Amino acid sequence: xxxxxxxxxxxxxxxxxxxxxxxxxxxxxxxxxxxxxxxxxxxxxxxxxxxxxxxxxxxxxxxxxxxxxxxxxxxxxxxx
Numbered sequence: 001x002x003x004x005x006x007x008x009x010x011x012x013x014x015x016x017x018x019x020x021x022x023x024x025x026x027x028x029x030x031x032x033x034x035x036x037x038x039x040x041x042x043x044x045x046x047x048x049x050x051x052x053x054x055x056x057x058x059x060x061x062x063x064x065x066x067x068x069x070x071x072x073x074x075x076x077x078x079x080x
Contacts, residue, residue, distance in 0.1 A: 037066065037067075040063070040066070040067065041066065041067035042067075049063065
């Protein structure tokens with residue numbers, strides 16, 4: 001019973017260190033997502049975008065919603 005209590009106490013004391021680690025992982029994921037959006041929206045060629053998203057109206061709309069400003073003349077590059 002004492003060993004179970006010891007394990008419980010040790011497990012709870014380690015929880016305080018988890019918070020900063022989770023924050024670091026969250027920040028790394030935010031950076032990775034921003035890099036992925038940059039790649040999808042700005043770095044990919046128009047041909048790659050058309051092949052990947054232009055054939056499916058749902059995917060085309062999703063790409064436009066994510067990447068294209070509505071007042072931009074490029075908004076019709078990938079039409080839904």
